[in-house]
Amino acid sequence: MPFYYDFEQPIESLDEDVEKLKQQQAAGQDVRERLDKLEARLLEKKREVYANLTSWQRVQLARHPMRPGALQILPHLLDDFLELHGDRQFRDDPAVVTGLGRLGGKTLLVAAQAKGKGTQETLRRNFGMAHPEGYRKALRIFETASRLGCPILTIVDTPGAYPGLAAEERGQAEAIARNLLEMSDLGAPILTVIISEGGSGGALGLAVADRIYMLENAIYSVISPEGCAAILWKDAARAPEAAGALKLTADELLKMGLIDGIIPEPLGGAHRDVIQSANEIRRTLELALADVLQAPVDELCRRRRKRFRTIGT
Amino acid sequence: MAWFKKHQYTIIKNVSKPPAIQAGPEGAKWESCPNCKELILQETLIKNLRVCHHCAYHMRLSADERIQVLVDAGAFEPMFMDIRPANPLGFPGYGDKLSGDASAREAIVTGVGKLGGMETAMGVMEFGFMGGSMGTVVGERVARTFEYAAEKSLPVLMVTSSGGARMQEGIFSLMQMAKTSAAVAGYRRACRRPYVSLLCDPTTGGTTASFAMLGDVLIGESGALIGFAGPRVIEQTIRQKLPAGFQRAEFLLEHGFLDMVLPRKDVRPTLIKIFSWL
């Protein structure tokens, strides 16, 4: 079943009409002219609706139930992939998928936050909210990458690090802090793509990178708009207002110089065409990879440190 | 052997309100302990470094009080205090909080102090200013402190007490986690001196998940709440009450995330030991 937000209502009804006509066409009726007209109107309407999204509407698209996650995108983005499991200390955290990836003849070490699709899979992957072992698993492959001289790709997609009992017992804060420290000094190029939600420290734990990109409708924030509104105004219903104040969209982050680029999405969001979305990510990564692989690793590290050192001074 | 004696647990109930100062029967100043509610003569309280002698509850200290308790008398020079807060997102209502003396001190006091005569670069967080939250000022002062220490080859002490990242600075506050962690990495690379982190009540969120957890030696003050997520957020997530003592310093020690838990009176002598040995 397709899913539409309130602000997408005009598109939903046009989508339905187009679908009906297509069925008639399949049944042998000549509706070509009407279909062409309707599709032109749909395109125009989409352009109108998606050209001026508010911050809150972007948040909604970033959380769209049909939005592709890392597990949907990676098969179209990489030429091949071999999953590697486990943090070598406690367990394998399904909220973070790690492995060897191939992209245009190069081997990347990949760490991707995975929300999973369907109830069972989503629960198993804990909605993409990693436990400490997820961050330690990522760090384990970062260290391998640095030793073997491979670039790193991280895919960020999480509401945040998991705020649970066991996560605290096993040192959630320590795991994230260690990643921040090690990544700031890691001898391998690091590329990060925030595909949907970049939720606070849980996202940053995989995002201390040389190049940081966001999909057009992705968000990146220190706190969820709901959380911010609840703390500040004691009213989670004011989340749309908080979304605006937090400046969490790709546009705003690029303007503030905190990310390196925005990866375009198909009109209406990444879920409208997963393959096209993956192709766009691939195009961006290929250019970025060629760029970072030119610089000596020491120089990259120095620039990476400087990048984070100079934010907010 | 006293080296390995089992340390004593303090039982702490959840406390949020600052202690109320009350006038006693003879006009003397009394305060009630926020934990056991016993009245304590202020003079006694100050002598005990603001630790309740009935229940061993450690009251929160301001940055100035903390410096008095830790540093050799009169041997603290503030530094980097000219870094002042801005409102990088133009967040509604935030600009109003950024004027006056308190905002000049912000949520951390940094500088160089002497501990047993040894020069130490240090930062002491001020929970009283916006919950000790880490924004760009805290991040920058912490980074400069580490850089200064690296240059002068000084040991570093950070005393944390913070609710985490400062929401009103949005993504900029998040990035201070990366900045301060990178500062620790830079310090480690630049010199072979120790960084000791003293985690005080409360240390949570982005502060814990960055420089606070990165000391060579991690000390928790008795009874301090230390964690990533706050207890309320966890309770809402798992929909059950948290066990007593959860996320207290003693709990972290047991789980291997602190080197030691010390009562307040033992912190200074222990720091002096560590800095003179390393």
Ligand SMILES: [Zn+2]
């Ligand atoms: Zn008491």
